[in-house]
Amino acid sequence: MTLFDVRKRYLEFFSDKVRKHAIIPSASLVPENDPTTLFTGSGMQPLVPYLLGTPHPLGKRVVNSQKSFRAEDIDEVGDNRHTTFFEMLGNWSFGDYWKQEQLPWFFEFLTKEIKLDADRLYVTVFSGGEGVARDDEAIGIWQKLFTKKKITAKYAQMNTEEEAGEKGMGKDDRIFGYGVKKNWWSRAGVPSNMPAGEPGGPDSEVFYDFDPSGKMHDQKFGKHCHPNCDCGRFLEIGNSVFMEYKKKEDGTFEKLAQRNVDFGGGLERITAASNNDPDVFKIDALWAIVEQIAKVSHKTYESDERSFRIIADHMRAVAFFIADGILPNNSGREYVLRKLIRRAVRY
Ligand code: SER
Numbered sequence: 001m002t003l004f005d006v007r008k009r010y011l012e013f014f015s016d017k018v019r020k021h022a023i024i025p026s027a028s029l030v031p032e033n034d035p036t037t038l039f040t041g042s043g044m045q046p047l048v049p050y051l052l053g054t055p056h057p058l059g060k061r062v063v064n065s066q067k068s069f070r071a072e073d074i075d076e077v078g079d080n081r082h083t084t085f086f087e088m089l090g091n092w093s094f095g096d097y098w099k100q101e102q103l104p105w106f107f108e109f110l111t112k113e114i115k116l117d118a119d120r121l122y123v124t125v126f127s128g129g130e131g132v133a134r135d136d137e138a139i140g141i142w143q144k145l146f147t148k149k150k151i152t153a154k155y156a157q158m159n160t161e162e163e164a165g166e167k168g169m170g171k172d173d174r175i176f177g178y179g180v181k182k183n184w185w186s187r188a189g190v191p192s193n194m195p196a197g198e199p200g201g202p203d204s205e206v207f208y209d210f211d212p213s214g215k216m217h218d219q220k221f222g223k224h225c226h227p228n229c230d231c232g233r234f235l236e237i238g239n240s241v242f243m244e245y246k247k248k249e250d251g252t253f254e255k256l257a258q259r260n261v262d263f264g265g266g267l268e269r270i271t272a273a274s275n276n277d278p279d280v281f282k283i284d285a286l287w288a289i290v291e292q293i294a295k296v297s298h299k300t301y302e303s304d305e306r307s308f309r310i311i312a313d314h315m316r317a318v319a320f321f322i323a324d325g326i327l328p329n330n331s332g333r334e335y336v337l338r339k340l341i342r343r344a345v346r347y
Contacts (some may be wrong), residue, residue: 001072001114001274001284007065007089007267009113014063014091015325019105021091022058026067029324030333036187038070038333043090044241044262050094051199051243051260060096065089065267067320071336076255077313078306080279081235081269083286084340085317089238089265095258096165102240102261103141103204110204110206110237111149118149122227122234126184126202127177129158130191131253132245134177138204147247158226165222165229165346176227179255183243185262199256203241208269210278237273238265280308287314307347 007328014021027037027046040046043066052057056255060184066088076082093102110116122143128134139155139312153174158164160179178181180190186200190209196199207227217225227234245253271283281290281301289312290301301308321337328338 001271002011003087003271003283004266006114006271006274007087010089010109010265010270011063011065013106013109013113017037019091021059021061023064023224024058024064026064026087029067029069030326038336039071041068041070041077042066042187043068043088043092043264044243045126045330047092048199049189049260050092052246053095053257056094060094061090061092062094063091065192065200069317069320074339078310080232080273080281080305080309081266081312085313085320086269087267089263089267089270091261091263093259095243095260097261098259099137099141099204099242099261100241101228102242102263103138104145105236106206106263106265107145110270114270116208118146119151120212120273122174122176122207122209123226124176124178124183124205124207126204127157129179130184132184133200134200135183135242138176138202138242139177142240144149145208146174155334156294158228161222161226161228164226165224167226169226178228179251182228185239185240185243187248191247191253198230198247199243199245199260200247201240201241201243201290205212205236205240206238208273209234210273222264232278233275235269235278236266238263281305281312286312286316303343311344312346314340318344 015023028053031040050109063076068088069085072085073082111118125138127289128137143153152172154172155175156176183203185203186194186198188194213235217231220230221231225233243260243262248254254330268280272280290308293311326333328339
């Protein structure tokens, strides 16, 4: 599928008669009224006031595809899956539906609309920590969804990536519990980094398995493979955050006035999964840039994948920066733009 098809299907799926979400446009890469980051790096950022209780003019359910940039991933670009710029598909419940709707809907979207094989999907949930209990409700929902597809879905408590690497995956393990580092989401990351007033909560991620044979695993990433392993076998394609907490001044958590769903899905990665190719640079939107680089450099992608990927990613980001009014200079966002151009030139 193309990037355009996946985006269109997602927006249509969530705005249909069953799910009734209002489609909203992407906000700018330059955050408005949000000094916490230089760039919009997730779909939730422009929507924080509504997550904290301000009524959204279009109601309690909205859906979008948000332009996002994550400078922190810049050194990871060059492998088959990391990009600095991406589009984040998002569906939002502002104090409306909850886990019982969100997880089945996303599963249906992936298996029916994108036609991914359910057997290639693995999920993670919050295993508990920082005074918040393990997400047994999400575990139960996932077990039912996999059982309907005749897939045995055992729960495996991993806690940390290190433990998971030691333990490995049992034959029928399908739902994996990890702690705050992997299955808790807030703009600031883990609970201890959250400032007072910040919303966050446990999440549940879906991974696509590009290599059911397991041969892709490299022991340099840990003894055994598991969904959060960095060997490239599993790719995270979507994250449902159950945002129901707010950090208090004293460091503990209180419940938000409303329970929210903040879903974020990697548009480029879901497109790569739809094509069953773990190289996100092979999707149409990035491949067009790769072809252009090949044309002007008289080199092939295969001869230097890393450089092709860095140039393609950075040039795409640069185009979106400029379209959002950022121009190269020597500080802040403008410096990041200059750095992207400089890195692309170097490669
Ligand atoms: N806020 C979550 C994320 O960025 C889900 O949208 O992953």
